[in-house]
Amino acid sequence: MYVREYFKKKIGRISLPDNFLFYIWLFVLIVLIEVGAYGIVQIHTKPIMPTQPFESYAGVPWRLLVATYVFFVVSTTGLCIVSSLGEVFGFIRLKPVVRMGLLLALVTILVGLMIIGLEIERPFRAPFAFLAHVNPYSLMFWMIMFYALYMVFLIIEMWFILRDDIIQLSIRSPSSLGRFLYGLISLKFLEPVAGSYRPKYRRKLEHEFAKVLGFITVFVAIIAHSNLGAVFGVTYLPFWHGPLMPIYFILSAIISGAAILMFSSIITFWARGVKIKGKIYDSIQMLRVVLGFALVVDLFFIAWKFVSKFYFPSPVTKEALEIFLYGPLKINFWVFELGIGTLIPILILAIPITGRSVKWNLAASIMTIIGIFVLRYDLVIGGLLGKSISGITYQMYSPHVFEIMAVVGFFALTGLIYTIGIKILPILGTMEEKTGRGE
Amino acid sequence: MKITRRELLTRTIVIVLGTGISFKSTRGVEEEKNLVMCIIPDKCIGCGMCVKACKIENKIPVEKPISRTWIEGYEIKIKIPYSESDVKKIVMNTSKNPFLTYKWGDGEHFFVPKLCNQCQKAPCVRVCPVNARFYTAEGIVLVDKNSCIGCKYCVTACPYGATYLHPDQKVTDKCTYCYHRIKRGFSPACVQACPTGARVFGDINNPSSEVSKILREGSVDVLLPEEGTDPKTFYIGLENKFIVEHSIATGEEINE
Numbered sequence: 051m052y053v054r055e056y057f058k059k060k061i062g063r064i065s066l067p068d069n070f071l072f073y074i075w076l077f078v079l080i081v082l083i084e085v086g087a088y089g090i091v092q093i094h095t096k097p098i099m100p101t102q103p104f105e106s107y108a109g110v111p112w113r114l115l116v117a118t119y120v121f122f123v124v125s126t127t128g129l130c131i132v133s134s135l136g137e138v139f140g141f142i143r144l145k146p147v148v149r150m151g152l153l154l155a156l157v158t159i160l161v162g163l164m165i166i167g168l169e170i171e172r173p174f175r176a177p178f179a180f181l182a183h184v185n186p187y188s189l190m191f192w193m194i195m196f197y198a199l200y201m202v203f204l205i206i207e208m209w210f211i212l213r214d215d216i217i218q219l220s221i222r223s224p225s226s227l228g229r230f231l232y233g234l235i236s237l238k239f240l241e242p243v244a245g246s247y248r249p250k251y252r253r254k255l256e257h258e259f260a261k262v263l264g265f266i267t268v269f270v271a272i273i274a275h276s277n278l279g280a281v282f283g284v285t286y287l288p289f290w291h292g293p294l295m296p297i298y299f300i301l302s303a304i305i306s307g308a309a310i311l312m313f314s315s316i317i318t319f320w321a322r323g324v325k326i327k328g329k330i331y332d333s334i335q336m337l338r339v340v341l342g343f344a345l346v347v348d349l350f351f352i353a354w355k356f357v358s359k360f361y362f363p364s365p366v367t368k369e370a371l372e373i374f375l376y377g378p379l380k381i382n383f384w385v386f387e388l389g390i391g392t393l394i395p396i397l398i399l400a401i402p403i404t405g406r407s408v409k410w411n412l413a414a415s416i417m418t419i420i421g422i423f424v425l426r427y428d429l430v431i432g433g434l435l436g437k438s439i440s441g442i443t444y445q446m447y448s449p450h451v452f453e454i455m456a457v458v459g460f461f462a463l464t465g466l467i468y469t470i471g472i473k474i475l476p477i478l479g480t481m482e483e484k485t486g487r488g489e
Numbered sequence: 490m491k492i493t494r495r496e497l498l499t500r501t502i503v504i505v506l507g508t509g510i511s512f513k514s515t516r517g518v519e520e521e522k523n524l525v526m527c528i529i530p531d532k533c534i535g536c537g538m539c540v541k542a543c544k545i546e547n548k549i550p551v552e553k554p555i556s557r558t559w560i561e562g563y564e565i566k567i568k569i570p571y572s573e574s575d576v577k578k579i580v581m582n583t584s585k586n587p588f589l590t591y592k593w594g595d596g597e598h599f600f601v602p603k604l605c606n607q608c609q610k611a612p613c614v615r616v617c618p619v620n621a622r623f624y625t626a627e628g629i630v631l632v633d634k635n636s637c638i639g640c641k642y643c644v645t646a647c648p649y650g651a652t653y654l655h656p657d658q659k660v661t662d663k664c665t666y667c668y669h670r671i672k673r674g675f676s677p678a679c680v681q682a683c684p685t686g687a688r689v690f691g692d693i694n695n696p697s698s699e700v701s702k703i704l705r706e707g708s709v710d711v712l713l714p715e716e717g718t719d720p721k722t723f724y725i726g727l728e729n730k731f732i733v734e735h736s737i738a739t740g741e742e743i744n745e
Binding site: 111112169172174175179180183184185187188189190191196281284285286288345434 | 547615617618619620636638639641642644646648654660716
């Protein structure tokens with residue numbers, strides 16, 4: 051690793067532990083998580099939030115945390131879809147990043163459900179309420195149910211994919227605790243033959259089973275995700291209302307998933323000192339294709355959505371879009387959503403010189419992630435700002451500092467769980483062996 | 490005619506049960522009320538007594554700009570084309586009355602009291618994920634404050650902006666037509682407090698009640714009929730179709 055060598059040169063004689071950067075990374079993450087926890091506690095203990103109805107005060111009911119939740123669940127669906135392309139639908143070039151994608155999908159759905167669980171005003175009531183008295187006509191109920199189901203399927207699918215390698219780990223692990231835990235996770239005692247040898251047909255069976263489960267998982271993910279789109283789509287708010295909202299959510303999920311997978315795989319390979327070449331490079335290039343394609347489709351989606359609502363402007367739809375075009379969200383829309391989030395990444399990915407460079411790919415994926423996050427924020431806040439029942443032109447919203455702290459904490463939590471997952475699960479290790487040997 | 494003991498016993502049971510059922514059914518007919526509220530914007534003078542009465546009766550923080558009922562003061566200058574008319578809106582939802590300090594221009598101005606419309610097809614009831622909102626037998630939408638988890642979907646879904654999050658109770662809250670009062674035979678607090686009779690409350694199934702007469706005679710509107718919510722709060726003789734048909738947002742809100 052370049053950074054470590056640099057530090058070693060600078061600091062010189064002081065002997066550093068080999069993975070001191072890793073510990074700094076963990077330390078930073080834990081500090082940020084504590085900041086987020088402080089923010090969440092403050093949100094729930096002090097009545098700092100604007101709680102007013104629309105009519106009479108400039109307050110919006112769904113705020114930054116809901117936007118973050120949407121971002122996370124969009125990401126998990128997208129990661130699941132992109133991973134399934136590699137695992138289920140035969141995009142073989144994606145193979146090196148499939149496990150990473152599945153791990154990230156699991157992490158983001160866990161954090162996403164945690165965010166929405168802490169965003170609601172009565173967090174301790176919600177689990178009991180969803181068990182005891184539910185309204186089957188409510189799309190929000192189905193959304194939560196399908197996401198929970200999706201999480202269960204995702205865990206089972208990952209278990210089947212990783213099982214063989216976890217069994218190998220349980221045999222090779224240096225510590226007895228590790229051997230015991232890996233053996234427990236992989237349910238090794240069900241194996242007919244002890245030892246590292248496993249008959250080929252069993253591995254093949256597991257693999258086939260994982261494929262079937264992967265198909266079911268991605269199906270449930272899309273159902274859950276289109277439900278989330280419908281939660282917005284069925285309301286009367288002019289910017290949200292419409293049957294295309296669920297479809298749009300699925301499309302933007304692919305963008306989000308491909309960008310996040312590209313970003314985190316490049317970063318992870320660099321951090322673990324894996325050289326990005328050969329099959330790994332091919333997988334990044336495949337992600338480039340997926341991301342670029344989805345971004346182009348998304349551009350048309352945005353364009354025609356705005357044109358169709360602006361062509362014969364009724365006062366209501368016109369006002370809903372004015373917020374984006376030259377209202378309070380104009381910088382977010384033109385600069386972040388369109389410029390940084392869509393157009394520049396398309397250019398970077400399309401031009402061969404930049405598109406084939408891993409660093410430029412990383413830049414494009416970071417830009418897309420920023421753009422998608424702002425897009426989620428604008429979708430939630432912008433739709434509510436245009437709530438045009440009364441004579442109010444635009445309502446104003448700016449995130450409270452505690453909300454921003456909470457969001458930072460949730461992102462740090464994602465990083466922490468992902469790091470731990472990479473460390474303890476055979477996400478990279480076996481793949482390094484498999485691909486490294488061939489070259 | 491001879492009656493055996495068994496026959497006597499059966500007949501007695503049948504008669505007792507029959508009277509019981511018939512008694513119950515007549516009582517059911519008597520109780521079937523359809524309670525509605527009529528608002529007559531012509532009579533509203535913007536004094537804000539209804540807002541204060543509601544807040545005190547229902548224990549809403551008086552000085553916070555949230556309210557179960559509120560008054561909107563409009564100043565409208567009609568221009569052609571219609572959508573470019575000059576609309577200004579002032580909202581009263583605390584004990585402070587902004588209508589007194591606002592400098593009224595030469596446009597047409599009037600007050601519209603607003604509250605929960607008690608929709609018969611209420612979006613908030615449909616979207617609530619945990620069944621915390623329900624209809625009573627009188628057709629009034631209530632919030633079960635022990636079930637609400639505070640997801641605020643109802644706040645988003647309500648086209649009238651009539652539902653909000655109670656800052657102290659941390660659950661959503663809205664107008665109930667003062668259900669605790671009307672069950673005891675009183676009228677809602679805002680109706681009682683209104684000095685000009687701009688709010689009329691009553692049973693529409695009783696043809697001699699005041700609301701029945703008003704609804705039969707006046708020109709009746711509901712807010713946002715295009716949303717298909719079937720409200721039970723009616724507006725009589727609403728002068729400006731702006732508020733009914735579009736409720737469009739071309740004006741500015743002035744909160745002083």
